[in-house]
Amino acid sequence: MASSLLLAAARSARLRDAITALPPTRSVVDRFVAGEDLDAALRTVRDLTRHGLRVTLDHLGEDTTERAQADATRDAYLRLFDRLAADGLADGAEASVKLSALGRALPGDGASIALDNALAVAAAAHRGGMTVTLDMEDHTTVDSTLAVLGKLRAEFPSTGVAIQAMLRRTEGDLRDLVHEGSRVRLVKGAYAEPPSVAYQAKADVDRAYVRALRLLMEGDGYPMVASHDPRMLDIAKALAVRAGRAPGGHEFQMLYGIRTGEQRRLAAAGETMRVYVPYGVDWYGYFTRRLAERPANLAFFLRSLVSR
DSSP states (O other), rough: HHHHHHHHTTTHHHHHHHHSSSSSSHHHHHHHHOOOSSSHHHHHHHHHHHHHOEEEEOOOSSSSSHHHHHHHHHHHHHHHHHHHTTTTTOOTTEEEEETTTTTTTTTTTTHHHHHHHHHHHHHHHHHTTOEEEEEEGGHHHHHHHHHHHHHHHHOOOOOOEEEEETBBTTTHHHHTTSSOOEEEEOOOSSSOOOOOTBOOOOHHHHHHHHHHHHHHSSSSSSSEEOOOOOOHHHHHHHHHHTTTTTTTGGGEEETTSSSHHHHHHHHHTTOEEEEEEEEESOOOOHHHHHHHHOOOHHHHHHHHHHHH
């Protein structure tokens, strides 16, 4: 029930204003968000890379309602790539991009605006020796995201995509995405979806995640296992061994601020471990979904409010 309410709150402007106005919120957000500006994000990247971790950076923003916002998000990624290269941090780095932040929902030609902006971001990343992965959003956007993916991969084959195990359509999508060179980030899913399109019970989502893992590990692509669940991580490792994958043939991904010790342990053990690093002022939607995903995150937030 709490998760459902929080996922609904992620799109509430009234709750956004109330929560962001609370004095303790900023200190709690700092646990999950690397900062509001590029300098803060780069400090985080330096610290993570010193511990043998790779990064994927997300300039926070979604549900863009004006062309200027979409273009500003594009430009923020271009500045990010320039700074990463200038600071010697580009090697192995990646950007995570939401098409909604690039203008997909704009009236009229939103789809073409988002595609043009995504192409510009992918081209800049490619010039800097970096990669881009498209974040997946709610179920109504899957087809349009996969369509953009196809167009991006025509020019930049290394473009990745996030796929949500909770969606009932996912196994079919993955069968089309496990070809050689295809980079796929497998997540459980963090959007409130109706039962008609998504599994609701945790046990059903877990089983769907394992089925998707098997397809990815047995396929010819590059699986990116995005999970904090110790059981899923163990299953992924076992499936990788069974499929004959060396550590460099797949990677693990976790969110900034969650299971930091395990992130470092996996990297020290020789696994490719990538940390999802969000930054920017528009952190509300991302933050509320993180609270919804794990009761421990919500409890941490509530304790912080009480203690202040």
